[in-house]
Amino acid sequence: MTPENIDRIAKKFGTPFYAFYVDEFISNYKELKNAYTEIYDNFEIAYSYKTNYMPACCKEVLKLGGYSEVVSDMEYHMAKRYGFEPSKIIVNGPGKWNGIEEMASDGAVIMVDNKYELDRVIAAAEGLDKDVTIGFRLNIDIGTKKNSRFGFDVLSPETSIAIDHARESRNIKIIGLHFHLGGSRSIEAWKARAEKMTMYADTLLRDGERKIIDLGSGMFGHVAAPLAAQFGQDIPSFSQYAEVVAGVFREKYGDLPPSSRPLLIVEPGSTIIANTMMYAVSVIGIKTVRGRNIAMTDGSVHQMGEMGKKKQLPAHVIKKGKDSVSVMSADITGYTCLEDDIMYRALPEEVSFGDIIYFENCGAYTNVMKPPFIQTGCRIVSCRYDGTMALVKRGDTVDDYLASYEEEI
Numbered sequence: 556m557t558p559e560n561i562d563r564i565a566k567k568f569g570t571p572f573y574a575f576y577v578d579e580f581i582s583n584y585k586e587l588k589n590a591y592t593e594i595y596d597n598f599e600i601a602y603s604y605k606t607n608y609m610p611a612c613c614k615e616v617l618k619l620g621g622y623s624e625v626v627s628d629m630e631y632h633m634a635k636r637y638g639f640e641p642s643k644i645i646v647n648g649p650g651k652w653n654g655i656e657e658m659a660s661d662g663a664v665i666m667v668d669n670k671y672e673l674d675r676v677i678a679a680a681e682g683l684d685k686d687v688t689i690g691f692r693l694n695i696d697i698g699t700k701k702n703s704r705f706g707f708d709v710l711s712p713e714t715s716i717a718i719d720h721a722r723e724s725r726n727i728k729i730i731g732l733h734f735h736l737g738g739s740r741s742i743e744a745w746k747a748r749a750e751k752m753t754m755y756a757d758t759l760l761r762d763g764e765r766k767i768i769d770l771g772s773g774m775f776g777h778v779a780a781p782l783a784a785q786f787g788q789d790i791p792s793f794s795q796y797a798e799v800v801a802g803v804f805r806e807k808y809g810d811l812p813p814s815s816r817p818l819l820i821v822e823p824g825s826t827i828i829a830n831t832m833m834y835a836v837s838v839i840g841i842k843t844v845r846g847r848n849i850a851m852t853d854g855s856v857h858q859m860g861e862m863g864k865k866k867q868l869p870a871h872v873i874k875k876g877k878d879s880v881s882v883m884s885a886d887i888t889g890y891t892c893l894e895d896d897i898m899y900r901a902l903p904e905e906v907s908f909g910d911i912i913y914f915e916n917c918g919a920y921t922n923v924m925k926p927p928f929i930q931t932g933c934r935i936v937s938c939r940y941d942g943t944m945a946l947v948k949r950g951d952t953v954d955d956y957l958a959s960y961e962e963e964i
């Protein structure tokens with residue numbers, strides 16, 4: 556995203572706003588898809604809604620022929636509304652509980668997390684006159700010392716008991732396995748996940764049940780150098796992930812007839828959207844307090860997602876306030892009344908009243924995770940490589956937020 560485009564959006568719509576670089580999102584999607592399919596052609600992307608469920612990106616995934624990955628009835632209804640066939644919606648996570656009957660009868664791919672969910676799916680299938688497609692989310696050790704709370708513990712006999720129970724149940728069709736572990740982005744962890752999941756597909760499933768092996772996500776996407784330096788580890792490329800992961804699948808299944816090869820699925824969220832959104836704000840005040848320079852803005856770190864709180868997201872200043880007071884090394888602060896609402900600490904640039912500051916890497920867990928705290932959510936403007944732009948979400952209003960409350964009490 557060029558400063559010129561940010562400036563044009565600011566002039567037309569005002570700050571604060573997110574700028575969504577649609578073509579960059581499409582390019583990430585295609586790059587990831589090509590990297591894997593070059594090695595193992597039975598591969599699909601299921602885009603992770605929780606990361607950013609805005610229509611402007613999910614509908615691009617629909618156009619690109621991808622799947623949706625959802626973790627609740629809310630996200631499931633969004634995916635259906637966007638036009639995804641239920642058979643191309645993968646349902647994960649514990650938040651699907653209240654939607655299971657509908658998902659089962661629609662023919663969604665339900666990745667069961669635990670035996671209580673399984674019982675509910677089995678009960679739902681009993682009353683139908685068609686198959687319900689399910690997979691099992693596994694909880695495995697991929698050598699990262701993380702003990703996830705999700706999925707069936709593969710080391711427990713309960714896992715194969717649950718799979719046998721599903722097999723014997725009316726209208727239940729087992730179609731595969733799922734695994735995801737956050738924060739395990741190294742190549743070694745991905746190699747282990749591919750090797751172990753293909754091994755468990757052999758030991759836990761029968762022929763005809765190995766249709767999908769879904770490895771979740773937790774890959775690095777494209778990370779700008781100043782942010783990459785803060786991770787303290789190598790940032791693998793999509794090709795490097797594909798080499799080991801799709802490599803394991805090709806080795807194991809490459810000689811089978813195409814119809815017998817399991818479909819390898821990954822579920823990128825931040826992996827393909829984080830770097831496609833910028834967050835732009837205006838400097839609305841400058842002050843120096845006991846030697847500390849502060850540039851106040853009309854934005855907030857609470858609009859910048861988890862990553863914005865943990866790391867210093869690459870920040871750029873567009874000079875607007877040339878004739879006004881300037882400071883160096885200012886803390887860039889937000890509109891909330893919270894002391895820790897600091898969007899960047901000691902920005903090593905001159906900042907003036909009236910300047911625009913924009914932050915990179917704001918596409919994941921931002922607009923979807925921001926509660927209506929103190930200020931309304933801001934607009935989102937999409938922008939293309941050729942400079943065309945469109946408002947894809949207006950700013951929220953007080954009416955939006957009060958619509959679900961009773962005001963006459």
Ligand SMILES: Cc1ncc(COP(=O)(O)O)c(C=O)c1O
Pocket residue numbers: 603606624647648735737771772773774822823824825826827919
């Ligand atoms: C089950 C599942 N799939 C996919 C994702 C998306 O992962 P990422 O944002 O690392 O691409 C998540 C994120 O937590 C997840 O829980």
